[in-house]
Amino acid sequence: MSGPLTGAIRVPGDKSISHRSLMLGALAVGETRVTGLLEGEDVLATAAAMRAMGANIVREDSGTWSIHGVGVGSLLQPEAALEMGNSGTSTRLLMGVVASHAISAVFTGDASLSKRPMGRVIEPLSQMGAQFEASPGGTLPLRLQGACPAVPIEYRLPVASAQVKSAVLLAGLNTAGITRVIEPVMTRDHSERMLRGFGAELSVEEVDGERVIEIHGEATLKPQTIEVPGDPSSAAFFVVAALLTEGSDLIIENVGLNPTRAALLGVLREMGGSVEELNRRDVGGEPVADLRVRHSALTGIKVDPAVAPSMIDEFPVLFVAAALAKGTTRTSGLDELRVKESDRLSTMATALTLAGAQVEEAEDGLTIHGTGGDPLPGTEEGAQVTTHLDHRIAMSMAVAGLASRNGVMLDDTSPIATSFPTFMALLEEAAA
């Protein structure tokens, strides 16, 4: 087991908000200024794409990002393929942006992204008039010819996905009339908050238990000054690491706690975890707090599938917490985890089993019988884990390594740089 995690740390800016800051800044007329932007590879892919379509985006020496936008409807034809790397958010949201502009774009990605389903955005964007030539199974690489004018649609989301919702809303920005998205299950609402913040006419109504979001097209966006809060999905690794490591008492400052993102904390508290929210405040229209996390004995629970969308990226590290809890943790309703950077149910089941945990994999979730706080036994030379180009697997299994007798060996730590380039350094700092 590792030494305790103590002191105060800050995790980098929120990935979802960072992507949207660049996209909306590039679609506004004038200068948007962003502090706390996540400088991970995924967000940098979005920045490069917006530059390729005409925005002027500069990182100043102070760390502030300055974006001079071109205005909704005025994106330029990119000269080369838009290289999306590992980033599903960049790809799906930008497909929405391009879909209602009079330009075409080729989207390419790495081996992981090239396996992920794009049909979920191709479908509604085709209804709006965009045309696609995709690789077999509706995957990258694909070519998108935008429609201008595009046709406003009403679209009920068949999967709980903030990326699909956002793609349609972003396409609606340059579409005359009202584009309506119906969300049976609420997902992260950063797009709604930020589109409003940039001056788009957007309404949200609750009708018969569903969220109905309307955006008025041919919008003019006004540039903004944005302070990006710390990413709760990045903080999650430190929350779990501190809960599992004896003697830990760690402060994680400035963590975004939008209710559509924060369900992990409730689940960990229900398991017996000591996670306090200090100094609750508002940063850039998002609730934020400092978290104080103390080592705690955890008990397994049955996780309500209804919370899944509000912690969708946190399941890999929750599975690590479950592997060290007393008793059994059951999860279900997690089919979406199979189409992330890797199949996160099977990748985590394999990785945790190698580390010595007792895991049963079902179609839509994992059941994990925890050690009751004893270190994971693993193998003498350390469990050899394959991360499948998935940053969240790499970081989750690094946390599992802290709580294991012989450590964990990751085949590839490079994917961590997609969302959390300072993860290893911060872990060393907190454990020093």
Ligand SMILES: O=C(O)C1=C[C@@H](OP(=O)(O)O)[C@@H](O)[C@H](O)C1
């Ligand atoms: O909209 C976003 O910024 C995101 C939405 C989620 O994806 P889905 O919409 O595919 O669930 C999440 O997994 C991803 O990390 C970021």
Ligand SMILES: C=C(OP(=O)(O)O)C(=O)O
């Ligand atoms: C699923 C994720 O990201 P994306 O879909 O943007 O690749 C993630 O960060 O866990």
